[in-house]
Amino acid sequence: MKFYDRVKELAELKRIQRLSFEDHSRLTVLTGRRRIGKTSLVMKSVEGLPTVYLFVSRKSEAVLCTDFISVIARELDTYVPSEIRTFASLFRYLMELAARQPFNLVIDEFQEFYNINESVYSDMQNIWDQHRLKSRMNLVVSGSIYSLMHKIFESNKEPLFGRADNIIKLSAFEIPTLKEIMHDYRPKYTNDDLLALYTFTGGVPKYIELFCDNNALTVDEMIDFMVRENSSFIDEGKNLLIEEFGKNYATYFSILSSISGGVNTQPEIEAALGDKSVGGQIKRLIDDYDIIVRQRPILAKEGTQAVRYEILDNLLRFWFNYFDRNRSLIEIKNFAALRDIIKSDYPTYSGRMLERFFKQQMAESNLYRNIGSWWEARGAQNEIDIVALKLEKNQAVVVEVKRQRKNFKPEAFAVKVEHLKQKVLPKYMIEQRCLSLEDM
Structure with missing residues (x-):
């Protein structure tokens, strides 16, 4: 490449x-x-x-x-x-x-x-x-x-x-570079193919190079290339992290596996690990290793209890979710079953990654001073995917992300936005949007 x-x-x-x-x-x-x-x-x-x-x-x-x-x-x-x-x-x-x-x-x-x-x-x-x-x-x-x-x-x-x-x-490639690479190597790529490249690589050049050099640039081709005997992706997460963590890697791996599967608050993580206290390890994953990030609802105060943890690296998030969690299938070389699991999950999993894609795209535009999500500490009924505060005073863009625009319900979204406005943004002019695959 x-x-x-x-x-x-x-x-x-x-x-x-x-x-x-x-x-x-x-x-x-x-x-x-x-x-x-x-x-x-x-x-x-x-x-x-x-x-x-x-x-x-x-x-x-x-x-x-x-x-x-x-x-x-x-x-x-x-x-x-x-x-x-x-x-x-x-x-x-x-x-x-x-x-x-x-x-x-x-x-x-x-x-x-x-x-x-x-x-x-x-x-x-x-x-x-x-x-x-x-x-x-x-x-x-x-x-x-x-x-x-x-x-x-x-x-x-x-x-x-x-x-x-x-x-x-040095950070991963930005989204315009991913589009340039796809245009060079697969001129007729779909937005779903672009999302898959982002989902599986996060813009890390070596992984992109592997896909390009092996002419694997559609969703199915990428999954087939990653999930096969002797694939370098199978042990990639372990190879990346084991030197960082040393002999105590097992607890860190358990925490990351939990977060990748959606268990993303400290009480939930500790319960999943058998009520083991992991506050120190979480702090090190943030401060010393730069692997996870602490997420709060946008404009929430520092001490808020509504804290979630997220794996920063797309490849690590994917690896823990599929390769680490399905190690038994890999041990018996049942790669066909693992491919089926990933392909079956892909629409749901990539939908969550589409939200991350749009957040990054908005950040790279330099049009906003703060970008995040919003949710209430109790109950997810009023959760909003993206809230972006514009550079102009008291102006915001509020976004619901759907893979398919036809699944967007504007009336229900408007109710959530009104609740957000009353709770957090009472003085803001709010622009409502739905972003889908066709907006990439």
């Missing part, structure tokens, strides 16, 4: 690179979940320029340095002493070299030094502080274990705290 989007991120990386080469060394931190395209973005930004790319794999420090020495010697056409056995010595050598010639240094999976030699971070801090103002290195470090990268650079107890000149968190 060709390189798409990332215009703003590329421009920022180029700007920092220019400053590094013309003035003095800069450090950029690039974070984001696995498969989001961090390496592709960085390598695109350094095309045609002297660049050393180092991938930190789980080897002994001495073996890793031997590998790195050959890469540095080749890419910069320079002599590197073969007796170097520590990364600190190698990094000092590179910083001294950067005083004579500018170049890019990209260190991928930077958090892995925790498993190799944690003192690397304090060593790098000392060397960086000594040499950055008299050298011209564009140092870009990236990592995909969010909790560790956050700790390394944003915890004031860590040696590299405050050393990053810029921290870029």
